[in-house]
Amino acid sequence: MFGQGIVKGLWVTFKHFIATYTADVRRGTEQYLGSTLADTPFEVRQGTKAKGIFTVQYPEEKLAVPERFRFIPFLVVENYDHPERPGHDWCTSCGICAKVCPPQCIWIVRGEDPQTKRPIPEPQAFFIDIDICMNCGLCAEFCPFDAIKMDHDYELASYDRTANHIYDKAKLSKEFRYWQTIAPTTAAEEAEARGGWEHSDVIKERKKAEASAAKAGGAARGAAGGAAQRPRGQAAATSEAAAGQAADAPKPEAADDAAAAAEKAKAERLAKREAALARKRAREQGGQ
Amino acid sequence: MTDLDLRELQGTEFPVPADLQGNVAITSLSKIYNWSRKNSVWPMLFGLACCAIEMIATAASRYDLSRFGMEVMRASPRQADLMIVSGTVTKKMVVPIVRLYNQMPEPKYVLAMGACASGGGPFKEGYNVVSGIDKYLPVDVYAPGCPPTPQALLFALIALHRKIDGQSLANMDDVPWYGVGPSDPTPIPILGPDIIDPRQMDIIRRQAELAAAGLPYGKREVPDLVLTAGAASTSAPRTAAEKAADKVASAPAAAAADDPEKAARLAKREAALARKRARQQQQSE
Amino acid sequence: MTDQSLVPERLEKADLDTAYKVLKEKYPDAVRDDTRTGYSGVIVDKNRLVDVAKTIRDELGFNYLSHATAVDYLGLGDHLEMVYYAYRISGGPGLVFKTQTDREKAEVPSLVSIWPGADFQEREAYDLYGIRFSGHPNLKRILLWEGFNGHPMRKDWKEPYYEQEHKPFDSRWPKGYVRRAEELNPYGKNVQYPADIDLSRLNDISEESIYSGMGLGVDIQELTTSDGIRTDRLVVNLGPHHPSTHGVFRMVVTLNGETVETLEPVMGYLHRNHEQIGERNAWIHNIPFTDRLDYISGMGNNHGYVLAVENLLATGARYQPPTYRAEVIRVLMVELNRIVNHLWAIGFLLNDLGAFFTPSLYAIAEREKILDFFEATSGARMMFNYMRFGGLAKDLPEYIRSTANLVNDQIRDFNTMEYLTDLINERLPRAIDELDTYLTESEVMTSRTIGVGYLPPEMAIAYSCSGPLLRASGVPYDVRRADPYSIYPELDFDVAVRYNGDIYDRYLVRIDEMRESIRILKQILPRLERTKGEPIFAGNKAYMPRVPVGESYGRVENPKGELGFYVVSAGDEKGTQNPWRYHVRAPSFINLTPLGQMCQGHKVADIVAVLGSIDIVLGETDR
Structure with missing residues (x-):
């Protein structure tokens, strides 16, 4: 009979029409006011079991974006209340993000020592043209220092692009703490891969210092901790110096350079061996 | 937000x-x-x-x-x-x-x-x-x-x-x-050899004249890569075309190209600003 | 020789090597092997191309021309090359044949008489490479406009914002002083003009040339139909701004009264130079760009491209194929994406039929649920950038979880596997069933679609159609079965086929395919559970991989049809960082070839319905 299909279709639309009300009746006020259930009403509406309207009333309630959400990149800097290096860039201006950026929207001026003209591992300037950026996240994915991350703030509309849309370092930089808040799981995973919550360079130095300190004797432990907590400018010093200092503390009489160097080499060898053994053990355990 | x-x-x-x-x-x-x-x-x-x-x-x-x-x-x-x-x-x-x-x-x-x-x-x-x-x-x-x-x-x-x-x-x-009367419509671009904005007719004509005279008429290659607004004027000699380019592109650079004194001033200012920034950074550390 | 004695029926089933051998024996002076490293197939003398193509189609049975494209080997032999991939509609690997021509006087015989599906592809090669195809019925520019200066895909053509031959550009690091490309251009815009531009006689010839092919001098002609009714012949432009052209597509239609006499698609309004940018890019740079081809099914695009490059990588040392879990997740993503795409296609087909917005709103509502999962996994709703050479960007997250960051942010926290299970087992099947009840029998649907836009199977094959368009004409051709890839061989699913070849059957094929996708997804779920915790990457994730030289054609069954990526790595014997050629065989583009024929004789209102049933996306059509 002609018209049967339309009636069937209208039945579907009718069910859609009343779905919100039936869901309200069934679930009570929980969809809007919350309940004793673990899910928030918002979650219920946005979940797979929801029926009826699921509109997000945008400015009054916003759909929080998931952790891996990608928008414009930002640069991670050390927390502003960090004891050793507050506000210091994590970026070492290695340029990998600029190279891997598909539309080439990243400009980096590598830092330079004003006297020696040798490159230093921090960017002097960093620009991202957000009118070119395609939010692909490759920069964040391939950054070896976890220094560039994709931001979650999408509310960026502006009235003028010439003045606002090339982000410079000041505008791009955000505290590490911010990254921990917007992406706790990812940040934790990355920290695990790095071996600590600090920047990978700091961790590396600390490890070196600790290794040599361990070699230098149990009494050196305090000094090694002190060495790791030195201000950032000195922390960039070579491990040799760190080893030297650590060695200095317990036995000041052994200030002989050659002896210190030999000591250091031995310490490194031992540390490496220890690490290799640990890896092997871990592998064996993993195998079982 | x-x-x-x-x-x-x-x-x-x-x-x-x-x-x-x-x-x-x-x-x-x-x-x-x-x-x-x-x-x-x-x-x-x-x-x-x-x-x-x-x-x-x-x-x-x-x-x-x-x-x-x-x-x-x-x-x-x-x-x-x-x-x-x-x-x-x-x-x-x-x-x-x-x-x-x-x-x-x-x-x-x-x-x-x-x-x-x-x-x-x-x-x-x-x-x-x-x-x-x-x-x-x-x-x-x-x-x-x-x-x-x-x-x-x-x-x-x-x-x-x-x-x-x-x-x-x-x-x-x-x-x-x-206001009084209808507003002017935006001129409709023309699809020629490339898209032609009627508002740019003058500059296109000038470029065509340069081309006819055998002068370099429009940049194809990226010139010096260190072209900050200040440094631009001091780098390689600039052709008339490039100057024309800057007129439509960036006002400060154009000003710099026209007026060497101003360019020098701008360069100085840039350097001073850079120094200031460096100082601030040191202090903040 | 036993091959000589093969009768044509057996020849049609002969394997690829035999086919090549037969060709070489039949045309000893015109066909030779392509002996370059990493290349396959034969090179055909261009003077015998049509004969050879006829043999390939009729005697060897490779009756489906999958794709045809040009490559410019400037500096590597200095010739232009046309590459053709022909397949058997019954399945199996493809036969590759090429022909070479001089760069200065590029001319190749047209194959439109053999495969009408080559029509648009040859026009594209003419437009972008300047190869003239002798015997082509309508050789005009297709993506750019008539009068455009030069052929931009040639290697010696430089775009106005040209900076450097390949990315990464040196100006970005270590002395990356930011500079907008506009500032380097005298016009401040992305334009350049030839030295001999004549501004005194400036007129737009692009429009005239569009109509010139239609043989019409006047806009309106009076006609008398066979019934003696006096009507007008009109030329009507549909698009590029039209709510039902699915983007910026344009059709120039000649109408006799309300009946369509001829229809010519005009495209290129979204031609954003994917291929040219793709050849400047490094290999990995192209992955996010592929998302923007068919922007509704980005996962499928990713998959096609990584398959093509993985084929090349596999020829070199130090490459490890993706792990099993990576393949499982790829299929999961692609099949979910197929559902997204078909929901969208059906919703908007109904829009075109006049059921304005209600069906598409229902479809979009379900789509949002899938997008939530995509967003949590890959980080974006549409531009996923999720697959990598040899693996994936990231494993599935354990929780679809968000953190409040902005004011008023409301958080969600779902277990990913629970969410997926619920989606696949409950929500999506219910949504598809509902759509089925809602639309399939509806008279609004049936009266507008049954018998409209008929495409006979032989024509569908000849026109190189693919996807639901081909399968609705009764041809069971699905790349997942015909030339399997990934883990499809071990999955149990049917190829959805319908036999009437009209709009209604295309709609039904889409419904069937969504059900088949659900069936695949239900098999994927236990595999996901089983492989939990396994790595998604076997090798190393390199940010600038070196790809061994050679050519490769990776194809996948995308929701819209066969999506292929033809990539050539050439130049450096040790492997290259950039593709020499990056070509997209876009289903939306090639499926449009028979549009004119399908619309002929129908009413003007049916045009948008036919177009909607092809399901095009302009990002892919124009690239």
Whole structure:
């Protein structure tokens, strides 16, 4: 009979029409006011079991974006209340993000020592043209220092692009703490891969210092901790110096350079061996 | 949440006259006028590329444009107030877009949605891509993102509402459509050997003359890569073409090219600023 | 020789090597092997191309021309090359044949007489490479406009914003002083003009040339139909700004009264130079760009491209194929994406039929649920950038969880596997069933679609159609079965086929395919559970991989049809960082070839319905 299909279709639309009300009746006020259930009403509406309207009333309630959400990149800097290096860039201006950026929207001026003209591992300037950026996240994915991350703030509309849309370092930089808040799981995973919550360079130095300190004797432990907590400018010093200092503390009489160097080499060898053994053990355990 | 700075808009040439400021009648009238306008911005049903899909998603039930009085997407430009340029504008497409814009009645607004419409986006270097619709049309709000999520688009629309809210009936610069006579249409670009903007005829002619004279006529290769605004003038000798280029491109560089003294001053200023920045950085550490 | 004695019926089933051998024996002076490293197939003398093609189609049975494209080997032999991939519609690997021509006077015989599906592809090669195809019925520019200066895909053509031959550009690091490309151009825009530009006689010839092919001098002609009714012949432009052209597509239609006489698609309004940018890009740079081809099914695009490059990588040393879990997740993503795409296609087909917005709103509502999962996994709703050479960007997250960052942010926290299970087992099947009840029998649907836009199977094959368009004409051709890839061989599913070849059957094929996708997804779920915790990457994730030289054609069954990526790595014998050629065989583009024929004789209102049933996306059509 002609018209049967339309009636069937209208039945579907009718069910859609009343779905919100039936869901309200069934679930009570929980969809809007919350309940004793673990899910928030918002979650219920946005979940797979929801029926009826699921509109997000945008400015009054916003759909929080998931952790891996990608928008414009930002640069991670050390927390502003960090004891050793507050506000210091994590970026070492290695340029990998600029190279891997598909539309080439990243400009980096590598830092330079004003006297020696040798490159230093921090960017002097960093620009991202957000009118070119395609939010692909490759920069964040391939950054070896976890220094560039994709931001979650999408509310960026502006009235003028010439003045606002090339982000410079000041505008791009955000505290590490911010990254921990917007992406706790990812940040934790990355920290695990790095071996600590600090920047990978700091961790590396600390490890070196600790290794040599361990070699230098149990009494050196305090000094090694002190060495790791030195201000950032000195922390960039070579491990040799760190080893030297650590060695200095317990036995000041052994200030002989050659002896210190030999000591250091031995310490490194031992540390490496220890690490290799640990890896092997871990592998064996993993195998079982 | 980034707060939009409405002061960006207030650099108008015609400030509100002192005796009109605080004029209760006008402000209340403006308020009503703006309230009704901003709650019935009808966008044009007009999609270009990827962003159009997000625009449709915004109009659909989850984000629901009708909460802003915008559900009436009109396919005809005659009934539309807002053109959401949603996606990459190609040279072939900019001709119809300009034509559509000209057909929209005043007051009309343009929202550049996404990186492509704002500045060419990832396709900026493409030979058939217009690097930003603002090269041809006046844009009111830019929504960055590739593509902006529906919520980002909604934020941009709210920004547009605020802009409308900030307009005053007392300021003719805000409401030029109450001025005398119809507004001038934007000249429609021509598809020649490449797209030709009639407004640029002069510079194209000049370049053609340079070409005829055998002079370098337009840059193909990137010159010195260290071309900051200050350093530009001191680097390689610049041809007439390059100077002409700078006139349309960047005002400070053009000024620098014309006036060596000013260039030197600018360079000094740059250096001083750099020193200052370095000092500040050291202190902050 | 036993091959000589093969009768044509057996020849049609002969394997690829035999086929090549037969060709070489039949045309000893015109066909030779392509002996370059990493290349396959034969090179055909261009003077015998048509004969050879006829043999390939009729005697060897490779009756489906999958794709045809040009490559410019400037500096590597200095010739232009046309590459053709022909397949058997019954399945199996493809036969590759090429022909070479001089760069200065590029001319190749057209194959439109053999495979009408070569029509648009040859026009594209003419447009972008300047190869003239002798015998082509309508050789005009297709993506750019008539009068455009030069052929931009040639290696010696430089775009206005040209900066450097390949990315990464040196100006970005270590002395990356930011500079907008506009500032380097004298016009401040992305334009350049030839030295001999004549501004005194400046007129737009692009429009005239569009109509010139239609043989019409005037806009309106009076006609008398066979019934003696006096009507007008009109030329009507649909698009590029039209709510039902699915983007910026344009059709120039000649109408006799309300009946379509001829229809010519005009495209290129979204031609954003994917291929040219793709050749400037490094290999990995292209992955996010592929998302923007068919922007509704980005996962499928990713998959096609990584398959093509993985084929090349596999020829070199130090490459490890993706792990099993990576393959499982790839299929999961692609099949979910197929559902997204078909929901969208059906919703908007109904829009075109006049059921304005209700069906598409229902479809989009379900789509949002899938997008939530995509967003949580890959980080974006549409531009996923999720697959990598040899693996994936990231494993599935354990929780679809968000953190409040902005004011008023409302958080969600779902277990990913629970969410997926619920989606696949409950929500999506219910949504598809509902759509089925809602639309399939509806008279709004049936009266507008049954018998409209008929495409006979032989024509569908000849026109190189693919995807639901081909399968609705009764041809069971699905790349997942015909030339399997990934883990499809071990999955149990049917190829959805319908036999009437009209709009209604295309709609039904889409419904069937969504059900098949659900069936695949239900088999994927236990595999996901089983492989939990396994790595998603076997090798190393390199940011600038060196790809061994050679050519490769990776194809996948995308929701819209066969999506292929033809990539050539050439130049450096040790492997290259950038593709020499990056070509996209876009289903939306090639499926449009028979549009004119399908619309002929129908009413003007049916045009948008036919177009909607093809399901095009302009990002892919124009690239």
